[in-house]
Amino acid sequence: MGWALLAACMATTAVVAEGAPAVERSTVVLAAALIDGVAAKARTGVAVVVRGGRIVAIRDRGSPDLPRDAQVLDLGDATLLPGLIDTHTHIFLQGEVPAEGGYDAQLLKHPLAFRVARATVAVRRALEQGFTTIRDVETEGAGYGDVGIKQAIEAGIIPGPHMLVSTVSISTTGGYPLEDYAPEVSVPKGAQLIDGPVEARKAAREQLDHGADWIKVYMTHRSWLDAAGNLVSQPTLTVEELRAIVDETHGWGRKVACHAYNGIGLQRALDGGCDTLEHGLELSDAQIQQMLRQGTWYVPTVAVYFKDWDPADTASGQRDRKRTATHEVSFRKALKAGVKIAFGTDVGGFPWSESIAQEFAYYVEYGMTPMQAIQTATTRAAELLGKAGQIGSIAEGAGADLMAVRGDPLKDIHQLETPVFVMKDGRVFRNDTGAAR
Numbered sequence: 001m002g003w004a005l006l007a008a009c010m011a012t013t014a015v016v017a018e019g020a021p022a023v024e025r026s027t028v029v030l031a032a033a034l035i036d037g038v039a040a041k042a043r044t045g046v047a048v049v050v051r052g053g054r055i056v057a058i059r060d061r062g063s064p065d066l067p068r069d070a071q072v073l074d075l076g077d078a079t080l081l082p083g084l085i086d087t088h089t090h091i092f093l094q095g096e097v098p099a100e101g102g103y104d105a106q107l108l109k110h111p112l113a114f115r116v117a118r119a120t121v122a123v124r125r126a127l128e129q130g131f132t133t134i135r136d137v138e139t140e141g142a143g144y145g146d147v148g149i150k151q152a153i154e155a156g157i158i159p160g161p162h163m164l165v166s167t168v169s170i171s172t173t174g175g176y177p178l179e180d181y182a183p184e185v186s187v188p189k190g191a192q193l194i195d196g197p198v199e200a201r202k203a204a205r206e207q208l209d210h211g212a213d214w215i216k217v218y219m220t221h222r223s224w225l226d227a228a229g230n231l232v233s234q235p236t237l238t239v240e241e242l243r244a245i246v247d248e249t250h251g252w253g254r255k256v257a258c259h260a261y262n263g264i265g266l267q268r269a270l271d272g273g274c275d276t277l278e279h280g281l282e283l284s285d286a287q288i289q290q291m292l293r294q295g296t297w298y299v300p301t302v303a304v305y306f307k308d309w310d311p312a313d314t315a316s317g318q319r320d321r322k323r324t325a326t327h328e329v330s331f332r333k334a335l336k337a338g339v340k341i342a343f344g345t346d347v348g349g350f351p352w353s354e355s356i357a358q359e360f361a362y363y364v365e366y367g368m369t370p371m372q373a374i375q376t377a378t379t380r381a382a383e384l385l386g387k388a389g390q391i392g393s394i395a396e397g398a399g400a401d402l403m404a405v406r407g408d409p410l411k412d413i414h415q416l417e418t419p420v421f422v423m424k425d426g427r428v429f430r431n432d433t434g435a436a437r
Contacts, residue, residue: 026051026070027426030061031080031404037378037393040371042410048080050400053426057396075404075421075433081374082394083132083161083401083424084416085381086356088257088278088299088344091119091126091134091149092142095351096308104178107141107188115142119149122352123160128430129356130403130419133162133381133391137216137257137278138169140190140348147211159429162401164213164385166257168192170203170245171218175236191218197244200237204248215249215256217242217274220265223281224319231282231322235265242272255386257299262326270296276384278344281305281323283330288337297384298334299344302327302362307350331366342384343377357416360409370410400426404433 027050034046036058047066049057059065092115096102101109119142126134136146146165153160169191176191192207194200204215219242220233237245242258249256258274260266262282269277270290276297283291283298291298305324310317334341345359363373382392391399404421422430 024052026056026067028066028070028072029080029402029423030072030074032075032077033079033408034058034394035079035081035371035374035409036395037082037375037382038395042079042408046080048394048402050423050426053400055394055396055398055400058394073421073428073431078404078406078420078433079408079415080394080402080404080421081130081409082378082392082398083403083422084130084357084377085133085135085343085385085392086126086131086345086347086377087135087276087342087381087384088301088346089126089134089136090138090140090346090348091122091136091352092139092145093348094118094122095349103140103190107178107190112142112145116145116149119145120152120158120160122348123149123153123158123163125352126347126356127159127161127422127424128419130405130416130422130430131161131356132401132403132422132424133164133385133387135164135166135214135257135344135385137166137214137259138191139167141188143168144210150211161424162391165211166214166216167207167210167212168203169216169218170194170200170207170237171221172236172241175218175221175234194237194241197240200241201244201248204245208249208252208254212254214254215245217245217256217258217269219258219260219269219272219274220263223261223323225315225322229318229322231262231319231326233261233263233265235263235268237265237268237272239268239272242268242274246273246275261323270294276342279346280327280330280334282326283334285333288334288339291334291339292337295340297340297342299342299384300327300331300334301344301346301349301359302331302366303359304346304349328366331363335367340380340384341376342381343373355417360413360416364413370413373413374409374416400424 029048033042035042045061047059150163152158171191178187223233255275257276258269259278260269309320360373378392402423405415407415409415420432
C-alpha cells in the first residue's frame with residue numbers, strides 16, 4: 001500500500017511539473033524614435049517590451065522596470081513603427097507583362113501549382129517589406145488559393161503576413177476578363193460571374209462558406225473617354241444584385257469591398273451599401289457626402305495607375321492619363337471632406353518585386369502629412385479591418401508586429417520603402433541593423 005501511495009504521489013508531481021507553463025523570455029526593442037500609429041508626434045528614447053507574441057509594455061529606454069533577463073534588440077538610430085497594413089493586394093497576380101502574355105497567360109498557361117509558388121514568394125516579400133497584415137482582394141482565377149496560403153502562414157509552414165482573404169470575387173456576365181475570344185470558345189474568368197439577386201446571394205454564400213473574410217465585388221469594368229473627354233466606366237451589378245450580396249455578407253458578420261472607378265457603377269456601389277470603395281478614380285461632391293453619411297471607407301490605390309501607360313496619341317493612353325488626373329482631384333476632395341481613407345496598393349497589378357510602400361509618396365503629394373499617410377496603413381487600416389487595438393499600433397496588448405526604417409519617415413516618406421527590421425507576432429523576420437544582445 002505504501003509503494004502504491006508513493007507511486008501515485010510521484011505521478012501527480014510529474015503531471016504538475018509537465019503541465020506548468022514555461023517561463024517565456026521577454027524581448028526589449030530599442031530605437032531612437034517610435035511612431036506608434038496613434039500619437040500625432042514621434043517619441044524618442046523608448047523601449048518596447050514583447051512577450052508571448054504581444055506588446056506587454058512601452059517604457060523609457062532607461063526605465064528600471066525593464067525586464068533584466070530580456071533579449072535586447074537595439075536598432076540604433078532607426079525609427080520603429082507598427083507593422084504596416086495593405087488593404088488591397090493580389091498575391092496571385094504578378095504584374096501584367098505584355099511580352100509574357102499579360103493577364104491571359106496567368107489564367108491560361110500557368111498551372112495552379114506554379115501560381116501558388118509565386119504567391120508564396122509574394123507573401124514573403126510583403127512581410128520582408130514590413131507589411132505584417134494584408135487584405136487580399138481576389139485570386140484572379142486561382143479559386144480559393146488565398147485560403148490555402150493563409151492557412152499555410154498560420155500553420156508556420158511558410159513566412160507571410162496576417163491575411164484576410166476575399167477568394168474568387170463577384171462580377172456579372174460581360175463584366176470581367178478573359179475577353180475577346182471566339183464566342184464558341186469557353187475560357188476561364190478571373191471572377192465568379194452572376195446575373196440577378198438570387199445568383200448574387202448564392203455566390204456570396206459559396207465564397208463565405210469556403211473561407212472568405214471579405215466579399216469583393218466589381219461594380220465597374222472597362223473604362224474609356226467619351227467624345228467630350230470625360231472618363232466613363234461600364235457598370236456591372238445592379239443595386240438589387242449588390243444589396244443581396246451585402247445583406248448576406250453582413251448577416252455572416254463580414255463586409256463587402258467594391259471595386260468602382262466612377263459614374264453609374266460607383267453610384268450603385270454606394271446605394272447598395274458597400275463597406276469599402278476601392279480605387280474611386282472620380283468622386284463627385286455628392287458621392288463624397290454620401291460616403292461620409294454612410295461611413296464608407298476609401299481605398300484609393302494611386303500608384304498602380306501610373307504604371308504601363310499606353311502611348312499618349314492612343315485612345316487608351318489618353319484614358320490612362322485622365323485616370324490619374326481625376327484620381328488626384330478625387331483624393332484631395334475626399335481628404336479635405338474627412339472621408340475615411342485606408343492604405344491600399346493593388347500590388348500584383350504591378351510586380352511584387354517593386355516597393356509596396358511607394359504608395360505613401362502619392363498620399364503626401366496629394367495633401368496628407370507624412371503622419372497621416374502612415375496612419376492610413378496603421379491605425380486607420382486596422383479600423384477598416386475591424387482589428388483596432390490588435391494590429392496597426394504600438395500599444396500594450398497589441399500584437400507584436402513591428403517594423404523599422406533607418407531614417408525619419410516624417411521628414412522623408414520614402415524611408416518606408418527600405419525597411420531594416422521586421423517583427424511579426426514577436427518573431428524577427430528581418431534584421432539588417434546588426435542588433436542583437
